[in-house]
Amino acid sequence: MTEKKRNVLVLSMGGTMGMRPLEGGTLAPDAVLADLFHWVPELRNLAGVNVEVLQDIDSSQMLPEHWVQLARRVEEAQNEHLWDGIVVLHGTDTMAYTASALSFLLPALTLPVVFTGGQRPLAVTRTDARGNLIGAVESALDGPVEVMIYFNNYALRGNRATKVAISDFEGFGSPNFPPLGHAGIDWDWNRDIAWPIARRPSIWQGLPESLPTPPLVLPWVPGLEVHNLIQALSKQWSIILEAFGTGNMPIPGELRDCLKEFIESGGLVFIKSQVNRGSVALGAYAPGMAIRELGIRGGRDMTREAMVTKLMVLKALGLTNDKIRSMMVRSLAGELTEAH
Ligand code: ASP
Numbered sequence: 020m021t022e023k024k025r026n027v028l029v030l031s032m033g034g035t036m037g038m039r040p041l042e043g044g045t046l047a048p049d050a051v052l053a054d055l056f057h058w059v060p061e062l063r064n065l066a067g068v069n070v071e072v073l074q075d076i077d078s079s080q081m082l083p084e085h086w087v088q089l090a091r092r093v094e095e096a097q098n099e100h101l102w103d104g105i106v107v108l109h110g111t112d113t114m115a116y117t118a119s120a121l122s123f124l125l126p127a128l129t130l131p132v133v134f135t136g137g138q139r140p141l142a143v144t145r146t147d148a149r150g151n152l153i154g155a156v157e158s159a160l161d162g163p164v165e166v167m168i169y170f171n172n173y174a175l176r177g178n179r180a181t182k183v184a185i186s187d188f189e190g191f192g193s194p195n196f197p198p199l200g201h202a203g204i205d206w207d208w209n210r211d212i213a214w215p216i217a218r219r220p221s222i223w224q225g226l227p228e229s230l231p232t233p234p235l236v237l238p239w240v241p242g243l244e245v246h247n248l249i250q251a252l253s254k255q256w257s258i259i260l261e262a263f264g265t266g267n268m269p270i271p272g273e274l275r276d277c278l279k280e281f282i283e284s285g286g287l288v289f290i291k292s293q294v295n296r297g298s299v300a301l302g303a304y305a306p307g308m309a310i311r312e313l314g315i316r317g318g319r320d321m322t323r324e325a326m327v328t329k330l331m332v333l334k335a336l337g338l339t340n341d342k343i344r345s346m347m348v349r350s351l352a353g354e355l356t357e358a359h
Contacts (some may be wrong), residue, residue, distance in 0.1 A: 026067040027101040027159050028096050029055065030089065032117070033076040034110025036137040036148040048075040051142050052108055059149055065156050066103070074107055078110025078117070078136075083230040083331065086120040090226055091123065097129050101270055104131040104159025110186070111136045111182055111190050114168060118177030120328040122166040124227070124351040126220050127311065133158045134168045134177060138190050147188045154202050163213035165353070174200035176214070178325040178354040181295065194295040195320040195356065214353035227335035231325055235260050238293055239268040249277045255332070256288040259326055260319070266290045266299040266317045267306035267321055287340055289347060290317045291326055298356060306310045318355070325354040 037052035037308040051058065053111065055070050062068050073084060073092060089107065096102055109117055118134045121207055125132075135155035137148025166192055167176035176191040183192035200208040200340065234257035239246060252258060258281075262268040270278070278288055290310060292299050299317030301307035307317075318326045333343045 020324055024067050025269060025332060026101055026105055027065075027104050027156050028102045028109060029068055029106045029156075030074045030092055030096075031070060031108040032078070032085065032089065032110070034078050034082070034108060034112075034136040035139065036110075036141050037075060038077075038140045039142050039307055040140075044335070046140065046217075047192075049142075049270075050075065051140065054072075054115075055152075056143075059152055062152070065153065065229060069154065078113040081110070081113045081117060082234070083120070084166070086117050086124065086328070087226065087229060090121055090124040091116065093125060093132055102130060102134065104162070105160070105357045106152070106159050107132060107134045107156045109134050109136050111138065113168075113182045114215075115182060115191070115322065116325040118166050118168050118180065119322070119324045119354070120230075120332065122176075122178040122325075122354065123329050123332040124223075125166075126164065126223055128219075131159050131162045131164055132166045133162065133179075134166070135170060136190075138184075138186070138188055140191075143172065144339070145335060151170055157202070157206065157338055158200060161206065163206060163210060164200065165214055167199060168201075168346070173198045174202075174208075176353055178328075178352055179322065181322045181324060183236045192295075192323045194322075195297070196343045196353070202269075207309055218350070220351050223336065227332070229335065230331045231256065231334045234287070234289075234330055235329060236323065237292075239263065245271060245274045248274065251287070252277060252281050255286065256282075257289075257330060259289050259291050259323075259330070261291045261293045262307070263322070264292060265297075265303040265307055266292055266301045266306050266310065268310070269306065270309050270313075275309075275313065278315070282314060285340065287330070287334075287343060288313075288315045289320070289326065289330070290315060291323060292317075295322070319348060319358070329354065
């Protein structure tokens with residue numbers, strides 16, 4: 020009996036993988052991804068692969084509109100019942116933002132969605148993009164039903180991943196969560212840590228039409244002029260302050276009053292740590308405690324990408340600020356480690 024051929028939909032958003040050097044060496048998109056089988060003919064041995072080019076851009080140019088466009092196509096594809104998994108080709112610069120956004124936009128996913136790309140273009144000889152593409156297709160066929168990033172032999176949970184290297188092939192890390200899978204001689208999937216289907220929220224009545232502007236993200240530096248922050252606050256609906264260590268930063272009286280007023284008039288404030296590994300714990304030191312006393316929450320061990328996109332999706336769903344605050348410290352798609 021012959022085994023039924025399985026099918027993977029490849030959605031291309033662009034990135035280095037599909038670029039070629041212009042004269043002078045600068046890389047620019049060059050329709051490479053529309054002709055994927057020319058570059059990686061062996062893809063056909065793995066699965067029935069269909070390629071759709073949704074965008075062909077450097078991912079630094081990616082906007083929240085593009086996240087919604089991609090989420091819409093993934094949702095449609097799930098309902099087509101033709102595919103066993105989906106691969107998204109994407110530039111590495113903002114891949115973790117788009118992957119995180121998708122994990123929150125599509126909480127009730129039914130297929131693996133695997134992002135990948137390359138640190139070098141597919142069209143150059145010593146490329147990492149070919150291996151990444153093959154591993155991503157394999158992950159889409161056999162991996163857990165999650166939004167993942169496959170890069171340099173590792174399948175990471177998308178909303179736990181962050182770009183960690185500009186010039187190494189190991190482009191992504193997952194500072195607070197182990198890899199879901201590793202491709203060595205054989206594949207090794209850690210299925211016990213996959214995000215349980217039973218824990219997926221059912222609050223979404225469909226994809227939001229659009230997303231709000233991102234929150235302002237501000238890393239505190241020693242000696243930063245408080246007025247800069249006070250001035251910036253007046254134009255925001257939300258701010259994520261990146262504090263030190265467990266979530267400490269100075270909150271002089273003037274800033275405290277301003278944050279209080281901002282929150283009372285409907286603004287949302289969250290604390291992230293500038294340190295990527297570990298979790299915010301506002302009660303650990305007195306400066307963090309002073310922040311907590313204002314009703315401000317920490318983002319636990321979420322990446323910046325997860326925190327920003329989660330907040331945008333929760334806002335787009337029209338939830339109250341109280342609800343948003345409580346959901347920001349709960350895991351919706353495996354993006355954070357909850358307090359016990
Ligand atoms: N600038 C490129 C992009 O993000 C980098 C890459 O793909 O590796 O589109």
